[in-house]
Amino acid sequence: MQNKQKRGTWVIILTFIIALILTVIPLPESWLPYRPDWIFLVFSYWVMALPHRIGLLWAFVWGLIVDALLGSTLGLHSFTLCVIAFILQLNYLRIRIYPIWKQALTMGGIALLYLALVLWLSRITGSPESTWTYWISAAIDAVLWPWLFILLRDIRRYFKVQ
Amino acid sequence: MLQLVLSLILAAILMVLDYRYDYLSSARKGVSTVLAPIYFLANLPNEVASWADSNIVSRNDLLNENRRQKDELLILKAQNQRLIGLESENARLRSLLGSSRTLRGKRVIAEVLNIDSSLFANELLLNKGSLDDVFVGQPVVDAEGIMGQVVEVSTSTSRMILLNDQKHAIPVRVDRNGVRAIAQGNGRTLYLRHLPNTIDIEEGDMLLSSGLGQKFPDGYPVAKVISVIRQSAQPYAEILAEPTANINRANHVLLLWPYHDPEKAAKTKPAEEQGGDEIADAIKEASDAE
Numbered sequence: 276m277q278n279k280q281k282r283g284t285w286v287i288i289l290t291f292i293i294a295l296i297l298t299v300i301p302l303p304e305s306w307l308p309y310r311p312d313w314i315f316l317v318f319s320y321w322v323m324a325l326p327h328r329i330g331l332l333w334a335f336v337w338g339l340i341v342d343a344l345l346g347s348t349l350g351l352h353s354f355t356l357c358v359i360a361f362i363l364q365l366n367y368l369r370i371r372i373y374p375i376w377k378q379a380l381t382m383g384g385i386a387l388l389y390l391a392l393v394l395w396l397s398r399i400t401g402s403p404e405s406t407w408t409y410w411i412s413a414a415i416d417a418v419l420w421p422w423l424f425i426l427l428r429d430i431r432r433y434f435k436v437q
Numbered sequence: 438m439l440q441l442v443l444s445l446i447l448a449a450i451l452m453v454l455d456y457r458y459d460y461l462s463s464a465r466k467g468v469s470t471v472l473a474p475i476y477f478l479a480n481l482p483n484e485v486a487s488w489a490d491s492n493i494v495s496r497n498d499l500l501n502e503n504r505r506q507k508d509e510l511l512i513l514k515a516q517n518q519r520l521i522g523l524e525s526e527n528a529r530l531r532s533l534l535g536s537s538r539t540l541r542g543k544r545v546i547a548e549v550l551n552i553d554s555s556l557f558a559n560e561l562l563l564n565k566g567s568l569d570d571v572f573v574g575q576p577v578v579d580a581e582g583i584m585g586q587v588v589e590v591s592t593s594t595s596r597m598i599l600l601n602d603q604k605h606a607i608p609v610r611v612d613r614n615g616v617r618a619i620a621q622g623n624g625r626t627l628y629l630r631h632l633p634n635t636i637d638i639e640e641g642d643m644l645l646s647s648g649l650g651q652k653f654p655d656g657y658p659v660a661k662v663i664s665v666i667r668q669s670a671q672p673y674a675e676i677l678a679e680p681t682a683n684i685n686r687a688n689h690v691l692l693l694w695p696y697h698d699p700e701k702a703a704k705t706k707p708a709e710e711q712g713g714d715e716i717a718d719a720i721k722e723a724s725d726a727e
Contacts, residue, residue, distance in 0.1 A: 292475065300479040331444045338448070343468035344475065346560055346589065346596050349461055350451030357448060361441045400456045 281328060283436030290317050290427065291337060295344055308408035311415045314341055315389045318356055319382060320427045322363040323371060325437070334360040348400040355392040359385060375421045383417025462589070466567075469591035476562060476594055480550045543694035545569060547577075549687055550594065559602035559624065561585075565692060566593040574652055576693045582658035582681035583607065583646055584690055597690075600659065600680045601625055608650045609659050612643040620644060620660060620678060627660050629676040634667045636674060644678055654693060 294313040302310060318337065321329040338353030345352075362385060363370070370381055390413055394405060430436075455461045547563040565571050567590050575587040577597050585605060589596040598605050601622040609629075610617045614637055620627040632638065642662040648655025660678035667674045 295472075295475050296479045299476065301483055331440050335444050335448065339451075340468060340472065343465055344472050348452045349455040349465060350448040353451065354445055354448035357441060357444045396452070400452065 281437065283431075283434045286430065286434045286436045287321055287325075287329070290321075290430070294318075295341070298341075299344065308411045309415055310412060311419050312386060312389065312412055314352070314356075315359065315386055316382075316416055316419065316423050317427070319359065319363060319385065320424060322360050323367045324428070324431055326364050326367050329360070330364060331357050331360055347397060351393065351396045351400065354396060355389055358392060359389055362388075375424070378424070379417045379420040382420040383413050386413040386416040465589065466591045469589070469594065470566075473566075473591065473593050476550050545692045545694075547571075547595075547690050547692050549690060559599045559605075559622070560588075561597050561599065561687075561690075563587075563595045563597060563690065563692075564593070566591050566595050568592055569692075570694070571595045571692060576653045578657055578691050578693060579682045579687050579689070581683055582660070583653060584680075584682040584684060584687065586652060587692075599684050600682070601627060601684060606630070607653060607659060608647045609644040610647040611638055612645050613639075617647055617649070618644075618676075626663070627678045627680060629678065630673075632674050632676060634669065634671070634674045636676075638662060638665055638674075638676055640665055643681075654695070 294317040297313040298310075314337075318329075318334070321333075334356035335353045338351070338356040339349060341347075341352040341356075342349045370378055373381065387410070390410060394409065451461070455465070545565060547565040547569075550562040550564055561584075563571075563577075571587055571590050573587055573590055577584045577586060583600060585597050585599040585602070587595050587597045599622070600607060600620070601624060603622050603624055606619050606621040608617065609620045616637060618629040618632055618638075621630055629638070640662055643658060644660045644662065646653040646655055646657045646659050658681045660680045662676060662678045664677045665674060666676075
């Protein structure tokens with residue numbers, strides 16, 4: 276794998292940008308708690324697919340961009356995504372061979388960790404308390420994971436991203 | 438592992454720098470400027486909907502709307518005539534008192550970009566930025582009252598926090614009797630801080646901005662008192678007020694500039710610049726006032 280050329284960086288960046296747009300796109304008030312964490316999902320996919328390329332550096336830079344977009348304290352999402360990247364890089368071999376439903380459950384669990392880290396860090400930096408509906412999106416992430424996984428895998432194969 | 442620890446430490450340092458100090462505001466401004474297309478893309482469905490709303494309507498509806506707006510315009514013009522008279526009278530009286538205060542500065546309408554970020558629900562993104570001379574700390578109002586202030590400016594967008602944000606406080610006075618107070622947000626409504634149980638505030642009282650913090654112009658409606666709870670066991674009365682501005686469903690807001698008379702600006706500038714921390718200022722004023 277090492278001697279192959281890096282290809283398709285623009286595909287990765289494009290999916291990241293789409294994830295950013297989906298994160299801030301307006302939804303009706305009643306749908307808000309059900310918005311999946313697109314940032315988490317897309318980032319996790321790329322770490323799992325290309326662990327030799329997408330790691331802490333991407334996590335850090337992308338986290339900064341997310342922070343600027345959402346107006347959160349700079350570094351908040353960098354911190355969180357670095358932790359997620361680390362966990363996934365340690366376990367990607369194991370998670371990859373799970374059956375898809377088990378993969379979805381695992382991602383739901385990691386999504387909970389992601390949400391908890393974001394919540395804690397943003398509470399420290401003074402954002403308001405959240406309600407229990409905050410945690411719903413972890414379940415949505417788990418449900419969505421298989422579909423997103425298949426979609427992004429097809430995109431990756433079509434554009435031969437390595 | 439070492440890399441992880443290093444990047445976590447770096448992220449933590451960034452957070453501290455950004456939260457405690459002001460070093461990173463230019464970096465943040467740069468990134469926000471680059472990200473502006475994303476805001477506009479995300480806002481696109483909304484734009485399309487409002488375009489469809491204004492372009493795909495029957496002639497009859499348009500005529501009705503036109504008639505209604507003409508009526509409204511007439512009423513507002515009539516009210517405005519009275520206001521002009523009052524303004525000039527006010528200015529004359531003030532000049533008699535020797536305190537010249539200006540009433541009108543530049544104002545610009547900004548559109549609210551419909552951006553959701555559930556963690557930061559008390560912030561809005563506006564489509565005007567440093568290109569339009571928007572500045573940090575600038576007051577934002579809508580047709581019904583004060584909405585909040587600008588906290589971050591990039592080239593073509595800016596971010597404002599609403600009155601009901603927990604980090605926001607505004608000096609107010611009661612319209613009925615001039616009692617002064619600090620209205621701080623609690624996430625949903627406003628509460629008036631540190632007022633004794635004997636204070637003369639009732640449910641339904643109108644709160645106007647007092648202009649004391651030198652951030653907000655004086656005399657704009659801020660909130661309406663919705664509940665007053667006095668318990669003799671508590672040191673302070675518990676007073677809640679609801680913002681009069683359409684905080685949750687505003688599409689357009691008005692950015693205000695303080696009126697700048699070049700001569701006066703030179704004199705008043707130092708006083709304006711020291712207004713750093715809104716809450717600290719407001720509290721200081723409150724204690725001074727008492």
